[in-house]
Amino acid sequence: LRAWYVRLANIVIVPSGYIERLVTGWDVSIERTRVIHNALDERQFAHLPKKAAARTQCGLPAAPPLLLTVARLTPWKGISGIIRALPQVQRRFSNARLLIVGDGPERAELQALAAHCNDAVQFLGMQSQQRVYHLMRAADVFVLFSTYEGLPHTVLESMACRTPVVASAVGGTVEVITDERSGLLVPPYDEEALVAAICRVLQEPEFARSLADCAHDELRRFSWNRLLTDTEATLLEVTV
Numbered sequence: 001l002r003a004w005y006v007r008l009a010n011i012v013i014v015p016s017g018y019i020e021r022l023v024t025g026w027d028v029s030i031e032r033t034r035v036i037h038n039a040l041d042e043r044q045f046a047h048l049p050k051k052a053a054a055r056t057q058c059g060l061p062a063a064p065p066l067l068l069t070v071a072r073l074t075p076w077k078g079i080s081g082i083i084r085a086l087p088q089v090q091r092r093f094s095n096a097r098l099l100i101v102g103d104g105p106e107r108a109e110l111q112a113l114a115a116h117c118n119d120a121v122q123f124l125g126m127q128s129q130q131r132v133y134h135l136m137r138a139a140d141v142f143v144l145f146s147t148y149e150g151l152p153h154t155v156l157e158s159m160a161c162r163t164p165v166v167a168s169a170v171g172g173t174v175e176v177i178t179d180e181r182s183g184l185l186v187p188p189y190d191e192e193a194l195v196a197a198i199c200r201v202l203q204e205p206e207f208a209r210s211l212a213d214c215a216h217d218e219l220r221r222f223s224w225n226r227l228l229t230d231t232e233a234t235l236l237e238v239t240v
Contacts, residue, residue: 003027010238013231016151016172034234037175038151039227042219045133045160054138058131064095065202068139068163070132070154071146073104078145078168080106081191083114083121085145088195093202096120101127101135136161141201141208147188149173155183156222159215164208166197176222182215 003026006012012028014020015038024030048054055062067086071077079100089096098121100110107123114121127135136142142158144167151172158165159176165183167173177183184201186193201208 011234013234016175018171018175019150034230036227036230036234037172037222038153038156039222039224040153040156040160040219041224042160044129045157048133048137048161051138054134058134058138060099060138061097064097065089065093065141066139067096067098067141067143067198068101068135069098069143069145070101070136070157071144072102073100073106073110075106076147077104078147078188079110080113081145081189081194082143083110083117085191085195085198086117086120088191089198089202090120092199096202097122099124099135099139101125101132133157133161136163139163141166141198143194143198144168144173145186145188145194146170146173151175156219159183159212159219162212162216164201164211165215166194166201168194177215178218181211182218183211 006023006026007028012023012033013036014023014033017035020033020035023033049057052062069079069082073079082098086098101124103126111123136158142163142165144152144155146168147170149171155165155167155173155176165177167177167183167185168188169185170188177185179185184197186197
């Protein structure tokens with residue numbers, strides 16, 4: 001049914017090259033697809049506090065390294081892998097903590113998995129968008145360990161918050177993050193590589209800053225004005 005109605009469209013707008021390849025696999029010609037990347041209105045991030053102030057406002061401790069992930073709690077988001085990685089990170093950073101924002105059908109199972117982490121994993125549930133941005137600002141590293149992504153808004157938002165990103169090299173994520181330049185990419189399911197990447201960001205503050213600065217600069221490719229302009233042009237192409 002999905003392939004049938006997509007094939008009826010004059011033009012199909014997709015958020016990434018990865019999704020474009022999926023759509024053309026449904027027998028839709030590439031001439032009828034247009035990649036318009038997901039985007040952010042950067043004005044939402046213009047007045048975020050500095051990291052220390054963000055931690056205070058969020059009621060978080062000032063010193064411990066903070067890992068953050070924001071996702072629906074489903075198997076393909078890889079939250080269980082991040083939880084399993086935390087004790088290995090703590091071998092080098094003993095007071096590291098993991099904050100998990102989001103809810104979903106896997107929550108109870110994930111909470112049971114995190115029970116052995118001695119309260120170092122905190123499930124925050126659903127949060128307002130502005131609160132999420134403050135948490136991103138407060139974190140030392142944003143982690144996305146999913147096995148599928150179209151083009152993740154959470155990565156763009158972390159980039160806007162100038163928080164270094166460690167993410168699995170899947171789907172549209174690789175169209176946002178350039179490994180070793182604007183973030184660190186790891187193979188999906190590879191928890192050892194995930195631990196190594198997180199520890200590198202925590203251990204090398206200058207490198208972490210360079211990742212965050214470069215990522216912020218690259219947000220020009222994902223501007224809200226560009227999305228509006230490209231979408232308008234595509235709609236006019238169909239209607240004229």
